Amino acid sequence: MLYTNEQMLDLFEGYLSQAETPAEPELLYSPIVYSMSGGGKRLRPLLLLLTAQAFGGDASAVMPAAVAVEVFHNFTLLHDDIMDNADMRRGKPSVYKRWGANVAILSGDAMMICAYKTLSKISPDKLPRVVDMFSSMALQVCEGQQYDMDFEKKRKVSVVDYIQMIESKTSALLSGAATIGAVLADAGEEDVRRIHRFATELGLAFQLQDDLLDSYGDVMLGKKIGGDILEGKQTYLMVQAMSLASEPQREILRTTHSDASLTDGEKIERVRAVYDSLGVARMTEQQISLRFERALGVLDTLSIGADRREPLAEFARNLMGRKR
Numbered sequence: 001m002l003y004t005n006e007q008m009l010d011l012f013e014g015y016l017s018q019a020e021t022p023a024e025p026e027l028l029y030s031p032i033v034y035s036m037s038g039g040g041k042r043l044r045p046l047l048l049l050l051t052a053q054a055f056g057g058d059a060s061a062v063m064p065a066a067v068a069v070e071v072f073h074n075f076t077l078l079h080d081d082i083m084d085n086a087d088m089r090r091g092k093p094s095v096y097k098r099w100g101a102n103v104a105i106l107s108g109d110a111m112m113i114c115a116y117k118t119l120s121k122i123s124p125d126k127l128p129r130v131v132d133m134f135s136s137m138a139l140q141v142c143e144g145q146q147y148d149m150d151f152e153k154k155r156k157v158s159v160v161d162y163i164q165m166i167e168s169k170t171s172a173l174l175s176g177a178a179t180i181g182a183v184l185a186d187a188g189e190e191d192v193r194r195i196h197r198f199a200t201e202l203g204l205a206f207q208l209q210d211d212l213l214d215s216y217g218d219v220m221l222g223k224k225i226g227g228d229i230l231e232g233k234q235t236y237l238m239v240q241a242m243s244l245a246s247e248p249q250r251e252i253l254r255t256t257h258s259d260a261s262l263t264d265g266e267k268i269e270r271v272r273a274v275y276d277s278l279g280v281a282r283m284t285e286q287q288i289s290l291r292f293e294r295a296l297g298v299l300d301t302l303s304i305g306a307d308r309r310e311p312l313a314e315f316a317r318n319l320m321g322r323k324r
Contacts, residue, residue, distance in 0.1 A: 057185025144169025171203025
């Protein structure tokens with residue numbers, strides 16, 4: 001029997017709900033429980049489980065690895081919120097806002113340790129390789145975060161540099177989860193490489209879509225529209241626009257977010273006017289479609305039947321909000 005995406009997610013939530021977290025010291029563990037129960041799409045553990053299933057793996061056997069990936073992901077969010085001075089996370093106060101930076105740092109550190117402790121519950125014969133893969137994934141995410149912070153100080157960021165950054169910061173967790181799932185299910189080495197590429201391309205499409213929606217999305221998405229513009233953040237749209245703009249337009253892109261004479265709405269409209277004149281939204285849409293189609297194309301090359309590939313294809317479509 002192959003589990004659907006929804007059934008697999010239910011299995012994961014059931015397993016996660018049974019995990020016991022120490023009660024004391026309360027200020028160390030309560031923020032962890034708060035973070036892990038705060039919702040989220042569980043994208044990374046779900047992808048790990050679906051990948052393992054695709055190659056004939058047992059969901060219960062790989063569940064500790066799925067939990068470890070999700071705990072690690074939430075750890076990064078605790079520390080990201082400190083670095084970003086973010087008050088909200090998933091519609092409620094962030095751990096940083098509710099308990100302060102010191103608690104968020106220490107609880108985050110504990111979550112990293114808990115991730116490795118949970119990972120150690122997988123089959124002993126697979127543990128050395130999976131720990132190495134998990135560590136490489138974790139380090140790549142940290143590298144991506146540092147590059148992202150470096151970009152804040154750079155006057156010019158190339159499109160190539162930006163894609164490399166999001167491949168580390170965003171795609172690495174998806175590709176790491178997928179490849180761990182494949183290895184735990186004894187997939188062949190070529191299939192492991194292909195599933196890594198599938199998840200990498202999908203992660204790039206996902207992040208580029210997030211960039212696009214931040215500037216052109218709908219408020220119903222629950223995300224503040226134009227937040228990246230107001231922060232002067234380097235996104236794919238901004239990087240692409242800077243590469244195409246005239247010098248007067250570049251000056252608008254560089255300075256608008258810090259212009260105290262403008263309202264937030266005026267700042268967003270001014271930057272979007274430059275985007276519109278350069279057609280960067282259309283370029284971003286094209287890049288999203290390219291990456292998404294590449295991901296599905298790689299999926300079709302796996303040495304498994306179409307019925308086993310379909311839950312992964314459904315995952316990809318759901319992630320990108322596509323019907324087919």
